[in-house]
Amino acid sequence: MNEFDYINKYFKPLTGNIGRNLKDDAAVFKQNANKDLIISTDTLVEGVHFFGTEHPADIAKKSLRVNLSDMASMGAKPLFYNLSLSIPKNKVDFFIPNFCKGLKEDQEIFNLELIGGDLTSSPSHINITITIFGQTRTGTSISRSGAKNGDFLFVSGVLGLSKIGLDNFNKTSNHLSIAQKKYLIPQPRVSLGLLLNNVANSMIDISDGLIQDATHLAVNSGLCIHLDLDKIPIPHIQNVTNNLLLESALYGGDDYELLFSCNQDQEQLIKKISKEVNIKITKIGNFDIYEDKFLKFKNNSEIPKNKSYLHF
Amino acid sequence: MNEFDYINKYFKPLTGNIGRNLKDDAAVFKQNANKDLIISTDTLVEGVHFFGTEHPADIAKKSLRVNLSDMASMGAKPLFYNLSLSIPKNKVDFFIPNFCKGLKEDQEIFNLELIGGDLTSSPSHINITITIFGQTRTGTSISRSGAKNGDFLFVSGVLGLSKIGLDNFNKTSNHLSIAQKKYLIPQPRVSLGLLLNNVANSMIDISDGLIQDATHLAVNSGLCIHLDLDKIPIPHIQNVTNNLLLESALYGGDDYELLFSCNQDQEQLIKKISKEVNIKITKIGNFDIYEDKFLKFKNNSEIPKNKSYLHF
Numbered sequence: 001m002n003e004f005d006y007i008n009k010y011f012k013p014l015t016g017n018i019g020r021n022l023k024d025d026a027a028v029f030k031q032n033a034n035k036d037l038i039i040s041t042d043t044l045v046e047g048v049h050f051f052g053t054e055h056p057a058d059i060a061k062k063s064l065r066v067n068l069s070d071m072a073s074m075g076a077k078p079l080f081y082n083l084s085l086s087i088p089k090n091k092v093d094f095f096i097p098n099f100c101k102g103l104k105e106d107q108e109i110f111n112l113e114l115i116g117g118d119l120t121s122s123p124s125h126i127n128i129t130i131t132i133f134g135q136t137r138t139g140t141s142i143s144r145s146g147a148k149n150g151d152f153l154f155v156s157g158v159l160g161l162s163k164i165g166l167d168n169f170n171k172t173s174n175h176l177s178i179a180q181k182k183y184l185i186p187q188p189r190v191s192l193g194l195l196l197n198n199v200a201n202s203m204i205d206i207s208d209g210l211i212q213d214a215t216h217l218a219v220n221s222g223l224c225i226h227l228d229l230d231k232i233p234i235p236h237i238q239n240v241t242n243n244l245l246l247e248s249a250l251y252g253g254d255d256y257e258l259l260f261s262c263n264q265d266q267e268q269l270i271k272k273i274s275k276e277v278n279i280k281i282t283k284i285g286n287f288d289i290y291e292d293k294f295l296k297f298k299n300n301s302e303i304p305k306n307k308s309y310l311h312f
Numbered sequence: 313m314n315e316f317d318y319i320n321k322y323f324k325p326l327t328g329n330i331g332r333n334l335k336d337d338a339a340v341f342k343q344n345a346n347k348d349l350i351i352s353t354d355t356l357v358e359g360v361h362f363f364g365t366e367h368p369a370d371i372a373k374k375s376l377r378v379n380l381s382d383m384a385s386m387g388a389k390p391l392f393y394n395l396s397l398s399i400p401k402n403k404v405d406f407f408i409p410n411f412c413k414g415l416k417e418d419q420e421i422f423n424l425e426l427i428g429g430d431l432t433s434s435p436s437h438i439n440i441t442i443t444i445f446g447q448t449r450t451g452t453s454i455s456r457s458g459a460k461n462g463d464f465l466f467v468s469g470v471l472g473l474s475k476i477g478l479d480n481f482n483k484t485s486n487h488l489s490i491a492q493k494k495y496l497i498p499q500p501r502v503s504l505g506l507l508l509n510n511v512a513n514s515m516i517d518i519s520d521g522l523i524q525d526a527t528h529l530a531v532n533s534g535l536c537i538h539l540d541l542d543k544i545p546i547p548h549i550q551n552v553t554n555n556l557l558l559e560s561a562l563y564g565g566d567d568y569e570l571l572f573s574c575n576q577d578q579e580q581l582i583k584k585i586s587k588e589v590n591i592k593i594t595k596i597g598n599f600d601i602y603e604d605k606f607l608k609f610k611n612n613s614e615i616p617k618n619k620s621y622l623h624f
Contacts, residue, residue, distance in 0.1 A: 031349055032343050032345065070337040123357070
């Protein structure tokens with residue numbers, strides 16, 4: 001099978017009207033005057049973002065979900081995506097059918113369609129780039145820069161689980177399986193993001209650890225975040241110390257929880273939304289005027305040195 | 313410098329309003345009810361699509377231009393693009409500043425802006441994925457499927473030059489330099505594509521050789537193309553035989569000329585458009601009812617076996 005055969009057999013069934021059956025040089029999207037189109041791209045590289053030993057269907061889901069998480073953090077409804085897959089020839093036969101199976105399953109869960117992309121060979125490792133498209137009413141997407149002095153800072157779910165899963169990925173242990181699963185297939189907070197659209201005034205998804213992503217909100221809003229270390233929601237995992245979990249929460253990546261600010265008046269509404277989507281939401285700090293630091297711990301201790309993952 | 317430093321120093325200056333200074337998780341594009349958004353993706357892999365010894369600014373231009381060519385073939389006006397760059401750590405210092413210089417130069421020529429993307433490390437080779445966005449009036453983009461029985465088939469420019477450039481890329485020879493340059497930095501026919509928007513009824517850009525791309529038009533339009541071999545525009549290159557040039561035209565890739573159909577009545581208009589953009593346009597065949605083959609040579613000889621590049 002050559003690339004056209006693979007495209008026809010495995011990728012074409014994932015498309016709808018916008019992708020024009022992958023028959024043309026481009027996809028065609030009819031615009032709507034009352035909407036903004038929200039566009040984001042994430043790349044996953046074998047050996048950097050995933051091991052390569054994962055099942056291709058799981059790699060597909062992770063690739064889609066890290067992108068879906070960006071739609072969630074903008075408060076946008078995901079619509080469709082395109083995909084570039086570069087893959088060594090000897091991996092094609094097994095990888096592509098299973099990868100597309102994973103895409104299909106997640107397309108159904110998140111109501112998505114494929115609109116196009118590129119399929120090429122690669123001299124060594126697999127490289128996956130997805131550009132995802134979502135929509136909001138005009139002017140209602142949530143930036144990183146809208147927090148106001150006095151706002152509360154909230155976070156969804158628990159933090160640090162994914163990093164524990166990554167560090168113990170090849171261990172067989174029942175009490176680690178929930179962490180391994182969270183690392184393998186994250187849960188983007190799409191429904192929560194949509195409900196926060198008129199509530200949160202700044203938002204980000206935590207992909208690089210709480211410290212780094214909270215700093216993005218503080219810097220872009222020009223404020224200081226007072227972070228309450230004691231309130232950071234960490235999971236309980238047998239044989240893993242709370243200190244290690246807290247370090248994972250602060251500096252580990254791949255949590256894909258939503259971190260957001262809103263006016264103090266909205267606290268009751270946040271509780272209601274939390275119940276509605278059945279996702280824990282925790283108040284972990286508040287915004288203050290910037291003086292000398294973008295991030296302070298409430299007990300006034302120093303913020304540990306940034307240990308978040310850097311590519312270069 | 314880490315990836316945030318590179319993004320701030322080199323990529324942020326390439327952005328405008330839509331990319332929100334790369335500060336948010338996604339770009340935001342305000343839709344227009346009278347327009348279609350046209351979306352296409354092309355990936356260039358080091359060792360597959362380029363050698364890696366080219367100057368990074370030239371690699372940047374090629375990456376943008378192969379994408380621009382897809383906008384041209386849809387009859388769309390290019391607007392903006394996003395970029396995913398995966399690159400080995402030891403190449404970052406030299407590659408990124410020069411790559412961004414090339415992007416900037418072409419952004420000015422083609423009136424484009426960067427709206428976002430992803431920058432990651434790579435264990436070995438460079439992988440570049442660009443998604444490009446263009447616009448047409450609603451419902452006016454040009455598909456591959458609109459040719460009608462009796463239509464003429466036209467092609468812009470000359471064919472085969474790029475393949476000769478590729479095959480002789482490392483030779484130092486004056487008479488090969490035009491071919492090498494065409495391979496290195498293609499010339500997407502954006503202005504021509506826009507002028508053909510109300511004229512051509514099917515169009516494709518020739519990236520995989522004339523035979524393969526003409527077949528796409530024929531198959532998708534459900535017709536047979538009678539191709540006049542004697543009319544195919546090939547360049548004159550000293551010391552390169554016409555036979556080799558014709559073979560390059562038929563099966564070589566990377567020409568990025570426009571191949572399109574239109575009603576016979578439009579032939580005079582095509583000549584006028586050709587003069588306006590100062591690009592040679594040649595009638596090389598016509599469309600007929602499909603009987604047993606999608607492609608026939610006018611002298612009834614057999615079409616040579618497909619030798620176009622395949623990734624798998």
